Amino acid sequence: MITEDIKRKELFLLDLDGTLYIENHLIKGSTEFIELLKKQNKKFILLTNNSSKSSNKHLEKINNLGIDAKKENIFTSAQATSIYLKNIKEKAKIYVVGTESLKDELRNQGFIICENAKEDIDFLIIGFDIELNYKKIEDACYLLDKGVEYIATNPDLVCPIENGRFIPDCGSICNMLKTATNREPKFIGKPRREMIDIISKMENIPLDKIAIVGDRLYTDIACGINAGITSICVLSGESSKEDIEKSIYKPTYVVDSINDIYEILK
Ligand SMILES: [Mg+2]
Structure with missing residues (x-):
């Protein structure tokens, strides 16, 4: 049951491009979802493979778009590469x-x-x-x-x-x-499970209390599968229902957008 499962999660790993925004356009429900997580004392980490920007630059963009996130809320493939x-x-x-x-x-x-x-x-x-x-x-x-x-x-x-x-x-x-x-x-980066293992250890939250949300099957969803955690595919980015049917990477759940997860948690 998606509702019960999602409500049990303590940490959400959120993809950026195609999940929270597309270029400079925020996807509906993104800010509301983040604010709701804070209100419910749940954690979130913006987990992005986009290595064209530093974590500071990502943060600047996210904040400018109206999402209230801090340095500790972001983990990029560049940071993972540096650790490696x-x-x-x-x-x-x-x-x-x-x-x-x-x-x-x-x-x-x-x-x-x-x-x-x-x-x-x-x-x-x-x-x-x-x-x-x-x-x-x-x-x-x-x-x-x-x-x-x-x-x-x-x-x-x-x-x-x-x-x-x-x-x-x-x-x-x-x-x-x-x-x-x-x-x-x-x-480095998603879909390597180390991305999630590092965060699970850092935040001291077990894998069964973590969900990954993203729009790309061979990175976001594959990462969730590799780490053995709940994965949620949003259809607001690159993947369609047909893509999911054809793919070897099957998400635990499929929703239209981040707004659906907000409605579930609300
Ligand atoms: Mg994406």
């Missing part, structure tokens, strides 16, 4: 095919960002690079050919923008590099 890298080598020298925001985020975590691919690079990092240029692609190919360790922040192929349009995301950039070099990265 630190576990292998602190202060590593990295080459980033990513935005200046992503570089800032990694720099703030003590990594040395190299602009020259000829330096002694420890890791090549690919993100959702909306500032991509040919020099970066050329440098990435050089590093991949040299055998440098290869990490990507997220496997998403596209990111939704206004009017049903979409633009290439990190996964598509990696596909181009695979065609050129035959190398594939280790992807």
Whole structure:
């Protein structure tokens, strides 16, 4: 029974693009849902694979859209990548095919960002690079050919923008590099269950009290399935009912939008 199950949850992991908003347009019920969670003493974490913005920039956008969230309410694939890298080598020298925001985020975590691919690079990092240029692609190919360790922040192929349009995301950039070099990265971000395990530990909330809400089957819903938690697919983003029927990733529940979850909890 969806109502009872949802009411039992103490922590909601919420996707951003296609779930709470599309580009600069808030999806109905988003703010009301967040406010209701606070009133009911439930927690929420905005869990996004979008590595084109730093967590501060995400927060700024979310706050400007009218959602009252704080730094501790956001966890991005860039943060997850940083945790992953630190576990292998602190202060590593990295080459980033990513935005200046992503570089800032990694720099703030003590990594040395190299602009020259000829330096002694420890890791090549690919993100959702909306500032991509040919020099970066050329440098990435050089590093991949040299055998440098290869990490990507997220496997998403596209990111939704206004009017049903979409633009290439990190996964598509990696596909181009695979065609050129035959190398594939280790992807961080959703659908890796570590994204949820880290949060469950951080917040001290068991997995059966956590639900993930998102619009993308191969990231959001797959992440929920991988971690063994309740997953809710919203139809406000990229997936349709037909997509869900055809997919191997079956969400626990399907609703039209975040507004439906708000109505259930109310
Ligand atoms: Mg999404």
